[in-house]
Amino acid sequence: MAILHVETTPTSNLSPDDQSRKSSWWVSRGLIPEPGPRRVLALVSFVNMIGSSMFMLTAALFFIRSIGLSVAQVGLGMGIGALVGLLSGVPVGRLADHRGPREVYLVTLVVQAAAMASLVLVHTFWLFVVVVSLTELAGSASSAARAPLTRGVSGERPARFRSYLRAMVNVASSIGALLAALVVQLDTHTAYRWLVLGNAVSFLLSAAVASRLPSLPPVPPPATGRRSALKDRPYLLFSVLGAVMALQGDVLVFALPLWIVEHTHAPRWFAGASALVSTVLVVGLQVRVGRGIETNAAAVRAWRRSGWAFLAGMTLIGLTGALPGPLAVLLIALGAGIHTIGEILQAAGAFELRYSLAPAHAQGQYAGVSRITGGLADVAAPSVLGFLCLTWGAPGWVAMGGVFVAVGLVLPAVVRWAERTR
Secondary structure, X not given: OHXXXXXXXXXXXXXXXXXXXXXXXXXXXXXXXOOOHHHHHHHHXXXXXXXXXXXXXXXXXXXXXXXXXXXXXXXXXXXHHHHHHOOOHHHHHHHHHHHOHHHHHHHHHHHHHHHHHHHHHOOOHHHHHHHHHHHHHHHHHHHHHHHHHHHHHOOOOHHHHHHHHHHHHHHHHHHHHHHHHHHHHHOOHHHHHHHHHHHHHHHHHHHHHHOOOOOOOOOOOOOOOOOOHHHOHHXXXXXXXXXHHHHHHHHHHHHHHHHHHHHOOOOOOHHHHHHHXXXXXXXXXXXXXXXXXXXXXXXXXXXXXXHHHHHHHHHHHHOOOOOOHHHHHHHHHHHHHHHHHHHHHHHHHHHHHHHHOOOHHHHHHHHHHHHHHHHHHHHHHHHHHHHHHHHOOHHHHHHHHHHHHHHHHHHHHHHHHHHHOO
């Protein structure tokens, strides 16, 4: 996958055997998948995340500085859009299960491109709400359609492949962040518009690449025991626990930067540098950790360990409020690193459990349920973390870590219940 590395020797000068050896070197070290559907899907994810990360990091600035909305309007509109977006996951996931995920996924990517491009035409608040809601609907639908597609091409060890995808999209996200930083530095109406259009193009490019994926036939449902994801109580409870645990994803990107700037003596630039610690660890360790988590029992252990890691990392961060700058930097870096280890364990466990606890014939609609609970967590995260970590201070950091420990301790019973009722 040329987008992931740069060849120092022109491909045209290499013999087929040399090209094969070079490709095998990258494959053998887990840097790219073997040729086939998994490599194609990885490229789709890479291209998609570059565009999405560019937009996510500058969306608020685009809405405020280019469209002319107020901060309150942007917050309200994005909140409404996020809630509306939750409505499409289950029905589109069910459609992907019944009609084939590849075709549905292609449609959602094209709709995402159209909705994103239309943002440059927005000039009023209510039109902004409508278009943002459309983008969120398409995004949620795309996520639901993608789940059975990923399951279908990832072979017998989907959690391992999903771990690889997560590491790779972190690399893509870093590239997108650099491009977003350039746009913010320019800070012009034209630059923001081109960034939005660039994200729209990334969806079209993703669709073009995804068209090379095989068309997967729907998995036939069992003759008996078929049920809706919305009526599967063990899975619903697991999804709720997953949503609570997903709050950890906003700790390093939302709570920590504000904590550093407003509540510690650490230098302000460290608010951005601390995120680099997490990115490097995810890229370096996610695949390695994912290889060892390929059963429900291993996934449960990973979640339990992740809870303790979150508690340790957040406790260290919470202790930095009154410390001198150099010591605060040291403890924050250590706490962020430990927190990221927990994040890697939690993500690897979640990949395995989401696939194994959902029936093979209903991966899409079950992914839609997870999308609903995860979306609600995204909406709640700023308020919850803002109150506990930023308003309450050190005790709040410890309390939030304790919540994650509690989820890890409850999870084994929930997984056993889900296994009994499958």
